[in-house]
Amino acid sequence: MGEASAAIVGVGETAVGKLAGSTSLALYAEAVVSAATDAGLAVGEIECLVTSNSRVAPYLYHAETVAEYLGIEPTMCLTAGTGGATSLSMLRHALALVRDGACANAVVAAADNLATGLGRDATVESMAAIGHPVFEAPYGVFIPALYALAARRYLSVYGVGPEAVAAAPVADRRHAALHPGAQYREPLTVDDVLASKPVADPLHLLECAPISDGGCALVVGGPAAVERCPHRPVEVLGYGESHPHEHVSQAGELVPTGAVESGRLAYRQAGLRPGDVDVVYAYDAFGFLQCVQLEDLGFCGPGEGADLVASGATSPGGRLPVNTHGGVLSHSHAGKPSALFMVAEAVHQLRGGCGPRQVPGATTALVHAEGGILASHTTLLLGVGRSLPASGPASRGGTGVAA
């Protein structure tokens, strides 16, 4: 099978939004079962379970708790956390275990019910916990305020106005309109974004992540799982991580970000360049981040991200679609699941199963996520049709074939 001894063979997603009566564990279970079924695996065949803790109902030993809830006894359990980037980092670790032969498959999952379990005020208040306990927390900080420091710096360094970066939530919404599972699908304009409630200057409500319930799981499979997979297996071509700081008050320059380094490592490992990428997923918990990440990952020059987005190039039908599921801003933000939802959508695109929102001929996707306040950066390059056959054994005749 050449270099690719493992691939993503299954994807499971719950609905997202305000899911009355949900619990984090129930969302986990639903996502995991769905992913296993998608891979053609029985839940009891899961050999490794990787999860990250719930913010609503944390457990001391989380992956073990999810396994117990599912009634399974995986050989390996791992609970991890690096903020929003967690899920991609978890995926990389799971991939290593499967490639190493430690387990025949591994499920990477994240789920939470921030909307119905915590609610808006409690979620906002919990976002203050991210600040350094001595040098940040005493000053009335919370995640949007800490990111706003970077947004203000970005606008100032490049002479870009708030109306320019507002193009990112607008573009995300255009994609969400085509995605039946996205939480927010109504049309959105730049004026709508700028007229929405100011949160922490220069950030307005509609360019900040929503608060959602939802869960997502991926199955990484070794050779046997790839053989059984009813879909096109999706390979990890390259991966990079960087951790330039943890607390924003300890950062060097706020822009460019650690995405430059994580991207460099991923491209180098894959032997690819930005021009080889067909579709991009940029973790935009805040709209301006999409612009910054597009620059840092080499899709345009420094300071040009907002123009790239405003040009329509990243919108549906454009030459470089970004966030075909609606991005963090319009698809959902249940916390750690957001990065997995990006991978899930990338997998659907590369399998050719996206129907009206299918990016024609997509064979290479880049997924980038970050965690903390620009602290942890993870870049993933996914592809089909390289070492593994473009069609899995059971997908002959397939569905939704890309042009």
Added chain:
Amino acid sequence: MSEPGGRYVPVPDADSAAFWEGARRGEVALWRCGACDHRQLFPPQRCRACGSAALEVLVSRGAGSVYSYTVVRRAPSPAWADRVPYVVALVELDEGVRLLSNVVGCPVDEVSIGMPVRADFERLTEDVVLPVFRPA
């Protein structure tokens, strides 16, 4: 720990003791490495640039400029509701260390990147004084 409905109160520990003692005296206490001249807020026992243990307290002159800032318009908790709008800023001290704090003493819309500021001190509790910054 935090008090419900009240502001977060930092708990001094061995790593931050010199900083809080300095603040109580109206000083911003930094650490300077005797081996490589690197300046840092923490830790007190090892230089993050070169690894040396030769660290000594350096009292900042309290002067700096705004590296970036935000005006918070949505209170993150009930404790901050009365202070909205307020400024959170990253201040670059002349000694080359960046500090996150509040900028006070001017209308929130008059804060700008590059604005010169000087340290002032705000008492939070009997034991805890916070460095804040005012336009210089």
